[in-house]
Amino acid sequence: MSIWDYANPKRFMETSGKILPWVSGLALFTLVGALIWGFFFTPDDYKQGSTVKIIYLHVPAAFWAVSAWFMMLVASLIWLIRRHHVSALSARAAAPVGLTFTLIGLVTGAIWGQPMWGTWWAWDPRLTSFLILGLFYLGYIALWEAIDDADTAADLTSVLCIVGSVFAVLSRYAVLFWSQGLHQGASLSMDAKENVADVFAYPLWTAIGGFGLLFVTLVLLRTRTEIRNRRMQALLARERMAA
Amino acid sequence: MIPDLGKYENVVLSAYGASILLLVALVALTLWRSARVRRALEAVEARKGRSDG
């Protein structure tokens, strides 16, 4: 029994249907629990005041936004090499989730930066890289939408994901280079993972776990929808030919 | 009930508010599309069942 057995759509639907209630319940519990813990039961930071509470949203969302793209990359490679439709569809399913997490990362990052930098938007290297990642997500989603034939769309979006990944990494380093060139001296780092005290770290890790479980839940749900959609398109096509 | 957030109250609340809004919207859209496709598939399969059966 290997993971490749789940490449079979029917088996995927059966298994995902069985575990979905558990995963979604656990996701809800963990995420809500983590946010309540962080919001109500943690102290303020002596430097950043109560804004440190934003960390429980910003860091997990940003982390999973990048991880989602990585998952799409792997799924795209599996599609191109082994032609498992479930893989291609799972990449399509993950993209809007990744995009939303990117948006949350951007919004919380900007809001968090406002009291620190005195402006609603700052071209901090991390925020800028996320903005670019968001653009890559948009292009990927738009390409899926623009192509009628499902297999062609899967192929082209997979190629885009792979090439896009290379450029996304290049952009990250280019943006780091760019920000040092313009602002001598690093801008305020929002990577609160460095030297984060335990009292913040535990709820943070829980929140990261909660966001991760939410990601899995949504991707499972959306992949099931995509599989059903694909089946429906196939049936409709057959109807049209029979008519 | 809300802890004393001091001078950063608006900042923290708007961050949480925006994020929760986005998450709820994502989940709602996901569930809505899932239901819609499921219904449409059932309709097509019912038609197929009638014509096959």
Add this chain to the structure above:
Amino acid sequence: MIALLLRDLRLAFRSGGGFGLGLAFFLLVAVLVPLGVGPDPATLARIAPGILWVAALLACLLSLDRIFALDFEDGSLDLLATAPIPLEGVVAVKALAHWLVTGLALTLLSPVLALLMNLPLAGYGWLMASLVLGTPALSVIGAFGAALTVGIKRGGLLLSLIVLPMYVPTLIFGAEVVRRGALGLDPATPLLLLAGITAGAAALLPFAAAAAIRVTLR
């Protein structure tokens, strides 16, 4: 392959071929920006490297969908795909043709625009160097985007959405070369990085683009 290159160049130079359009657009940006930003020479000098590079980028973008679309519509792309030249070579040649007509032309016109944007004299040479090294990347990346969207009707806007984020590294390093050069600083690092991106893109993207075209032609 030379025949293909000459054919594409001839098509580009014909009226409606888009050759003049890109250059005119490039010039327009250099006129509009001072009008929008104000004539203060110090301000213009400071933003000149970035503006000139953004203008070059957008001008290159204009003619990207022509790279494959015309051949796709009249069936020539199918013929090219089955021709003795590998499809990767076809892509490379078409990207080269695009570059000759846009990137290279922009490079030659750039001193005029640098004048309008009040770029310090020290920056002129670096501007041309960065454009000559960086615009081929724009053409190759653009060809990849065009290959992805060739089968999509009215895919021009989607093409821009896909291609522009991939232009970011070239833009950042290209503008930085000009900025440092204009200030008399050493632009070696961004210049090498810029050249590296172009080399890597030119070597690898034709394969990705050819794969995309084969998928569309199936």
